[in-house]
Amino acid sequence: MNILESAIESIVSKQKDTELRNIGEKIIHQNRLTEEDGLALFEKAELPYAGALANHVRERLHGNKTYFNRNFHIEPTNVCVFSCAFCSYSRLYAHRDEGWELSQQQMLDIVKSYDGKPVTEVHVVGGVHPKMNMEFFMELMQKIKAHRPELHIKGFTAVELDYMFRKAKLTVEEGMKKMHEAGLDSLPGGGAEIFHPDIRQQICADKVDAEGWLHIHRAAHQLGMHTNATMLFGHIEKYFHRIDHMERLRKLQDETKGFNTFIPLKFRNKDNDMSHVPESSVIEDMRLYAIARLYLDNFPHLKAYWPMLGRKNAQLTLSFGVNDLDGTIDDSTKIYSMAGSEEQHPTLTTAQLAALIRQVKREPVERDTLYNIVRNYSEADINGIETPSSLN
Ligand code: V47
Ligand code: SF4
Numbered sequence: 001m002n003i004l005e006s007a008i009e010s011i012v013s014k015q016k017d018t019e020l021r022n023i024g025e026k027i028i029h030q031n032r033l034t035e036e037d038g039l040a041l042f043e044k045a046e047l048p049y050a051g052a053l054a055n056h057v058r059e060r061l062h063g064n065k066t067y068f069n070r071n072f073h074i075e076p077t078n079v080c081v082f083s084c085a086f087c088s089y090s091r092l093y094a095h096r097d098e099g100w101e102l103s104q105q106q107m108l109d110i111v112k113s114y115d116g117k118p119v120t121e122v123h124v125v126g127g128v129h130p131k132m133n134m135e136f137f138m139e140l141m142q143k144i145k146a147h148r149p150e151l152h153i154k155g156f157t158a159v160e161l162d163y164m165f166r167k168a169k170l171t172v173e174e175g176m177k178k179m180h181e182a183g184l185d186s187l188p189g190g191g192a193e194i195f196h197p198d199i200r201q202q203i204c205a206d207k208v209d210a211e212g213w214l215h216i217h218r219a220a221h222q223l224g225m226h227t228n229a230t231m232l233f234g235h236i237e238k239y240f241h242r243i244d245h246m247e248r249l250r251k252l253q254d255e256t257k258g259f260n261t262f263i264p265l266k267f268r269n270k271d272n273d274m275s276h277v278p279e280s281s282v283i284e285d286m287r288l289y290a291i292a293r294l295y296l297d298n299f300p301h302l303k304a305y306w307p308m309l310g311r312k313n314a315q316l317t318l319s320f321g322v323n324d325l326d327g328t329i330d331d332s333t334k335i336y337s338m339a340g341s342e343e344q345h346p347t348l349t350t351a352q353l354a355a356l357i358r359q360v361k362r363e364p365v366e367r368d369t370l371y372n373i374v375r376n377y378s379e380a381d382i383n384g385i386e387t388p389s390s391l392n
Contacts, residue, residue, distance in 0.1 A: 008056045011049070020045055027053045027294060035243050038295045042239035047287050047320075054290035054321030061300070062323040066362040068353050069369060071121035071154075071327035074110050076137075077101045080127030081163070084193070084204040085273040086235060090127045101129065104140050111144050111151070120368045121327070124155035125188055128207075134164040134175065141183030152185045152369045158216040159191035162208040176219040186369055187220050189228030189263050195248050196241040203235070203274070214252050221258025226370060228261045228303075233288055234280030235267040242288070246295050253298045260371065261301040261324060264288055266308055282313060286320045293321025301371065306348075315360045328353055351377075 005028075012024030023037045023045075033041075041050055078099040080090035091099035102110075111122060122144065124137075141153055156164075156179070165175030194200060195210035208216070217227045229249050233242060246262075253259050266285055269275050280288075293302050303324040306314035314325055328350050348356070354364035354377040364377040 004056065004059060008052060011052050015049060017044060020049065023294075024049075024053055027057065030297075032297055033295055035247055038243040038246065038291065039239055041291045041294065042242065042287070045287070045291070047283055047290070050287055050290040050294070051320045054293040055319055057293050057297075058302070058321050058323055064361070064363040065323065065365045066318055066357045067301070067324045067365050067367040067371065068350075068357070069121055069327045069367050069374075070117075070119045070350055071123055071369075072110070072114055072119055074102070074107050074122060074124045074126075075100075076107060076124065076126040076132060077129045078127045079129045081130050082128055082159070082204065082207045083273075084207065086193075086203055086232065086267060088268075088270055088272040093130055099127075101132075104136070104143065107140055108143055108147065111147060115148075119151070120374065121152045121154055123188060123327075124153065125157060125190060126160070128160050128163045134168045134170075134178070137164070138179065138182035141179075145183040153183050154186045154188050154369055155184055157188060157190035158213040159207045161187075161216050162212050172215050172219045173222075176216070176223060176225075180220075180223050180225060184225075186225050186260075187217065187227035189230035189261070192230045192245070192249075193232040194237045194241050195245045196237075199237050199241050203232075210248060214248060217258065218252060218256060221252075221256035226258055226260045228263055229259050229299075230263045230265050231292075232265050232267055234284065235269075235274060235277050242291075243295070246292065250296055250298060253296075257298070259299055260369075261303045262292055262296050262299045263303045263305055263326075264292055265305060268308065282316070285309070285313065286316060289317050289322055290320040311348075311356060315356060318357070318360055318362050325353065325357065 008028060012021060012028060015021040015024055019040050023033060023041060026033060026037065078089050078091055079093055079096045079101060081093065083090065083092065137156070141155070144151060144153060161175065161179070165172055168175060170178070191208065192213055193204055195213070197209065200209060217229070220227050231242065231245050249259065249262065267274070267277070267279060269277055269279050289302065289304065296302070301324050302322050303326055304314045304317035304322045305326050309317070328348055350366065357364040366374040366377065368374055
């Protein structure tokens with residue numbers, strides 16, 4: 001038994017609550033948690049206990065490695081046919097003069113502005129514009145690939161794809177195949193929000209439901225594509241809804257093994273129809289990351305999206321199960337700055353992101369979208385780089 005294993009055994013053996021102690025035993029022996037276990041963790045586990053268990057799992061899976069990638073975002077539009085109550089970013093078509101709509105050429109120019117820069121991924125995500133159809137995006141991807149074939153296109157949430165496929169009168173399988181052939185390499189995790197209909201009805205009633213979201217990801221997995229999954233947390237959902245959400249993802253992952261990463265997204269309450277709902281505390285946020293790491297035993301990676309959490313809290317998550325900090329995001333993604341994130345200009349250079357990770361004694365590893373290692377960052381690579389206290 002190594003030092004880490006004996007430390008976690010000692011923490012579990014000292015746990016006074018029998019149910020929580022049994023959960024700890026399961027984690028040590030790599031046994032799956034039940035829904036009741038997940039609920040008990042949310043209801044009773046204090047942060048140090050859940051966190052120690054999650055850190056044990058994180059280090060068993062990844063040691064100190066903390067991944068990030070060099071990517072950039074394209075947000076084609078914020079015009080959207082839907083009106084999710086938590087969204088601070090979208091504008092209805094009738095008010096499109098207040099929003100933005102990029103042409104194919106403008107998006108291609110963004111791609112070209114990265115010529116010669118070592119980015120590996122473009123993340124394309126935006127509102128659901130009634131006039132930007134599947135043909136438009138297929139053509140865009142073909143042009144991107146013609147210009148830079150090796151650039152990985154991670155694009156379009158299940159919400160955007162569901163709308164495109166229905167408009168094109170294609171089945172999910174047909175639509176996904178066409179998008180894949182046009183250049184789509186993988187799917188981001190957005191649009192999942194909270195799957196349970198009782199909550200979905202209140203926060204995003206009109207967009208694709210849980211079954212539809214899972215269907216789209218299953219179809220992508222069946223084509224050999226990888227995808228991510230998110231959960232929008234810390235608003236009106238109860239612990240039970242979080243477990244229900246993660247349970248549905250765990251089941252699909254058992255079936256397909258196509259998910260790479262789970263990304264909890266903390267609800268931010270500025271300028272949206274849920275501004276009266278208070279944001280969750282940092283303790284609740286860290287407990288959520290930890291419990292997600294424990295519950296989703298078949299997800300290889302757990303990501304904290306730093307532009308939403310802020311840099312310091314993102315560093316903190318690395319002790320509570322998280323092993324991925326997304327990317328350098330070399331441009332200004334608006335979905336969080338408009339919803340109240342402290343990160344109004346979410347840009348970090350690669351060396352700054354690596355320094356952020358090193359500062360909390362983890363090992364920065366640059367990856368591509370599929371977690372192939374691009375580069376390890378040694379102390380020497382980041383010497384003299386500003387650390388977060390001076391970056392904030
Ligand atoms: O689905 C919208 C969320 C998501 C708010 O797969 C909000 O690598 C908090 O999915 N407060 C879209 N969250 C972004 C997304 C994403 C981001 C980064 C990486 C990946 C990936 C995916 O943003 C939406 C919704 O859940 N969101 N408004 C808000 N007020
Ligand atoms: Fe549209 Fe996405 Fe905003 Fe919902 S969250 S209103 S689908 S942009």
